[in-house]
Amino acid sequence: MNQRILISGASIAGPALAFWLARYGFAPTVVERAPRLREGGNGVDVRGQAVDVVERMGIMSRTRAAAADIIGMSFVDRNDRSLARIDMRAIQGRAASSEVEIMRGDLAAILHETTKDDVEYVFDDSIRTMDQDDDGVTVTFEHGPTRRFDLVVGADGTHSAVRNLAFGPESQFLRHLGHYFASANADPGLGEQRWVTLYNRPGRAAGIYRSGNHAGAKVNFLFRSKPLMYDHRNVEQQKRLLREAFADMPWHVPELLAGALTDPDFYFDALSQVRMASWSSGRVALAGDAAHCASPAAGAGATLSLIGAYRLAGELAAAGGDHRIAFRRYEQGHRKMVERSQSNLFIGMIAPKSTAGIWARNTVARLPLLGAMAGVERRLQPRLLPLPDYGPAAGSQPS
Numbered sequence: 001m002n003q004r005i006l007i008s009g010a011s012i013a014g015p016a017l018a019f020w021l022a023r024y025g026f027a028p029t030v031v032e033r034a035p036r037l038r039e040g041g042n043g044v045d046v047r048g049q050a051v052d053v054v055e056r057m058g059i060m061s062r063t064r065a066a067a068a069d070i071i072g073m074s075f076v077d078r079n080d081r082s083l084a085r086i087d088m089r090a091i092q093g094r095a096a097s098s099e100v101e102i103m104r105g106d107l108a109a110i111l112h113e114t115t116k117d118d119v120e121y122v123f124d125d126s127i128r129t130m131d132q133d134d135d136g137v138t139v140t141f142e143h144g145p146t147r148r149f150d151l152v153v154g155a156d157g158t159h160s161a162v163r164n165l166a167f168g169p170e171s172q173f174l175r176h177l178g179h180y181f182a183s184a185n186a187d188p189g190l191g192e193q194r195w196v197t198l199y200n201r202p203g204r205a206a207g208i209y210r211s212g213n214h215a216g217a218k219v220n221f222l223f224r225s226k227p228l229m230y231d232h233r234n235v236e237q238q239k240r241l242l243r244e245a246f247a248d249m250p251w252h253v254p255e256l257l258a259g260a261l262t263d264p265d266f267y268f269d270a271l272s273q274v275r276m277a278s279w280s281s282g283r284v285a286l287a288g289d290a291a292h293c294a295s296p297a298a299g300a301g302a303t304l305s306l307i308g309a310y311r312l313a314g315e316l317a318a319a320g321g322d323h324r325i326a327f328r329r330y331e332q333g334h335r336k337m338v339e340r341s342q343s344n345l346f347i348g349m350i351a352p353k354s355t356a357g358i359w360a361r362n363t364v365a366r367l368p369l370l371g372a373m374a375g376v377e378r379r380l381q382p383r384l385l386p387l388p389d390y391g392p393a394a395g396s397q398p399s
């Protein structure tokens with residue numbers, strides 16, 4: 001039952017889901033709009049239960065070997081004098097745990113490399129229409145021929161095309177968090193190795209992210225703004241908005257901007273959350289940011305995607321491919337963790353609204369108690385449902 005599964009999106013959620021589906025005997029196909037695997041983005045965290053998922057996938061040693069090894073954030077003034085530092089390893093409890101921060105592109109590459117022999121990947125294409133009936137879904141594509149699948153999963157990010165087709169326009173589900181974020185590859189020859197160096201003006205932050213395992217750097221920009229009207233697929237419009245927002249900013253911003261605006265992997269988006277009452281509609285389900293983006297400000301996107309993909313595939317296997325049972329159980333198992341992550345934002349710390357706010361942030365950052373306070377807060381978090389073990393014995397295999 002329900003053997004052929006189409007997944008839209010080849011970033012983190014899509015390939016992770018394909019991995020587990022192939023492991024359980026399903027036949028996944030991944031369609032990705034970009035002509036190749038996208039390499040952009042900063043470090044993403046593999047935390048909590050996602051560590052177990054990555055270990056069960058057998059890719060933990062590769063993931064750890066590619067770790068970005070970031071220590072924390074260093075706040076500087078316009079003359080590069082240090083104002084304060086935050087050791088993020090202590091705050092996240094990373095130093096004494098097996099959790100990993102890894103460049104998003106490196107994690108995507110590991111997932112793709114691990115799955116490419118067992119999974120059909122189609123790059124440079126996108127779903128155009130989906131037509132569900134009792135037995136399956138007929139899918140037409142922008143370029144390829146019409147095909148028939150048993151199930152479709154949208155793992156195509158915050159602006160998911162699958163969600164648009166099956167659930168309606170994104171305006172119903174996207175919650176704007178009052179900021180825009182951009183990231184690009186550039187090497188201005190600035191910033192400290194293994195630190196994110198940040199310069200602030202009220203409501204704006206420009207930064208250099210220099211990981212421990214890459215020669216180049218990532219440059220980042222965050223600015224406060226009410227919702228802006230632009231086409232999220234039009235990169236030139238996004239670049240113009242970024243240029244305008246940072247036009248008068250001192251420090252090294254002019255050269256960071258110059259580098260970012262010429263990078264082909266330039267990434268720009270609103271900080272927003274996806275909130276939905278349900279993650280499935282008939283034979284179509286959503287995974288990762290498409291279902292429940294917590295925003296880069298939560299630092300949980302990759303973790304949630306890895307866990308959600310594990311649960312979705314595992315529930316399908318456990319239910320013998322019955323999507324009605326599996327989609328319900330996937331949601332029951334995963335939602336609590338999503339809600340917890342969506343309420344855990346730290347935007348205010350990165351781009352305080354006012355000069356006084358920047359001063360207060362720097363003062364708090366100098367307190368030695370910050371790591372201990374975060375540890376207490378972590379221990380007070382509500383307990384999550386344990387990660388199920390969906391071995392082949394957990395349920396019947398698809399026939």
Ligand SMILES: Cc1cc2nc3c(=O)[nH]c(=O)nc-3n(C[C@H](O)[C@H](O)[C@H](O)COP(=O)(O)OP(=O)(O)OC[C@H]3O[C@@H](n4cnc5c(N)ncnc54)[C@H](O)[C@@H]3O)c2cc1C
Pocket residue numbers: 008009010011012013014031032033034038039040041042043044104125126127155156157158159160161162183267287288289290295296297299301302305
């Ligand atoms: C280039 C890039 C840079 C990022 N940078 C950061 C960052 O710096 N910090 C951070 O916290 N998060 C970043 N993210 C988001 C982060 O990857 C996610 O929050 C998290 O890893 C969950 O991933 P996901 O697979 O659900 O979605 P995403 O990582 O958003 O991936 C969605 C995938 O679907 C593809 N896609 C989109 N539309 C279609 C379509 N119509 N048809 C087929 N494929 C489609 C996209 O090209 C992409 O590969 C970035 C994402 C991308 C794609």
